[in-house]
Amino acid sequence: MVTQVYSIHDIQEAKMCLDAGVDNIGVALDTGFCCPREVDLKTLHEIFDYIGDKAKKVLIIVSKDEEPVLKYVKELRPDIIHICGNEYEATPELKKKLLEIDPNIELMQAIGIPTPDMMEKAKYFASFCDYLILDSINPKMTSIGVAGVTHDWNMDKAIVESVAPCRVIMAGGLGPDNVYDAIKAVKPYGVDSFTKTSDILPDGDSKKNADKIKRFAENARKAYNELKD
Numbered sequence: 001m002v003t004q005v006y007s008i009h010d011i012q013e014a015k016m017c018l019d020a021g022v023d024n025i026g027v028a029l030d031t032g033f034c035c036p037r038e039v040d041l042k043t044l045h046e047i048f049d050y051i052g053d054k055a056k057k058v059l060i061i062v063s064k065d066e067e068p069v070l071k072y073v074k075e076l077r078p079d080i081i082h083i084c085g086n087e088y089e090a091t092p093e094l095k096k097k098l099l100e101i102d103p104n105i106e107l108m109q110a111i112g113i114p115t116p117d118m119m120e121k122a123k124y125f126a127s128f129c130d131y132l133i134l135d136s137i138n139p140k141m142t143s144i145g146v147a148g149v150t151h152d153w154n155m156d157k158a159i160v161e162s163v164a165p166c167r168v169i170m171a172g173g174l175g176p177d178n179v180y181d182a183i184k185a186v187k188p189y190g191v192d193s194f195t196k197t198s199d200i201l202p203d204g205d206s207k208k209n210a211d212k213i214k215r216f217a218e219n220a221r222k223a224y225n226e227l228k229d
Contacts (some may be wrong), residue, residue, distance in 0.1 A: 001189075001191070004023065004190055006060065018051070020214040025055045031061060058081075062087060065088055082110065085111070108133055113136055113172065150182075153186050174216075175195070176216045179193070180222060191220050196216070
């Protein structure tokens with residue numbers, strides 16, 4: 001069971017994830033599209049250098065086309081590139097160009113849940129992407145992810161079963177209190193958390209919470225181990 005935590009803002013938060021045994025650590029690059037908790041290029045370099053090979057480094061980019069994606073993949077060399085899908089979606093051509101940069105890089109495409117075409121999109125992206133991440137639609141932003149709310153897990157289960165063997169990461173309002181039930185219900189390849197492993201600050205910003213990250217990872221592993229048995 002892969003555990004994934006977004007959006008890391010500094011080395012201290014990256015250490016929280018590594019100490020908890022998180023598998024994938026996501027960092028959002030500031031590209032001018034107001035992605036929550038995005039960081040500048042210098043900070044992202046520092047975080048990725050600190051993580052090294054102790055976890056998979058996920059680069060989150062919101063862009064209008066492939067140009068910045070390819071540019072920053074060349075510079076930052078993430079293990080996984082996450083395409084958010086708000087402005088630009090992954091293409092087979094992008095996958096080809098990424099592999100020319102690094103034959104080991106993996107491509108993750110976000111699928112908004114619920115949307116009328118979610119199943120159609122999931123099957124299409126599963127045909128060339130390494131991962132799908134199923135995330136809630138933010139009702140205030142009409143964007144995929146950072147909504148902090150769950151959705152109907154039956155939709156996730158249907159997609160997981162339909163796109164196999166493509167790896168599916170389940171997201172959307174998951175945290176230490178519900179990740180166990182989510183895994184038992186859906187049986188995804190992995191689970192992701194942003195909002196529910198964070199503390200909200202008085203100014204509306206957030207910071208990661210080490211205890212929440214630790215319990216999220218522990219409860220995810222507990223559910224997976226029980227499924228294996």
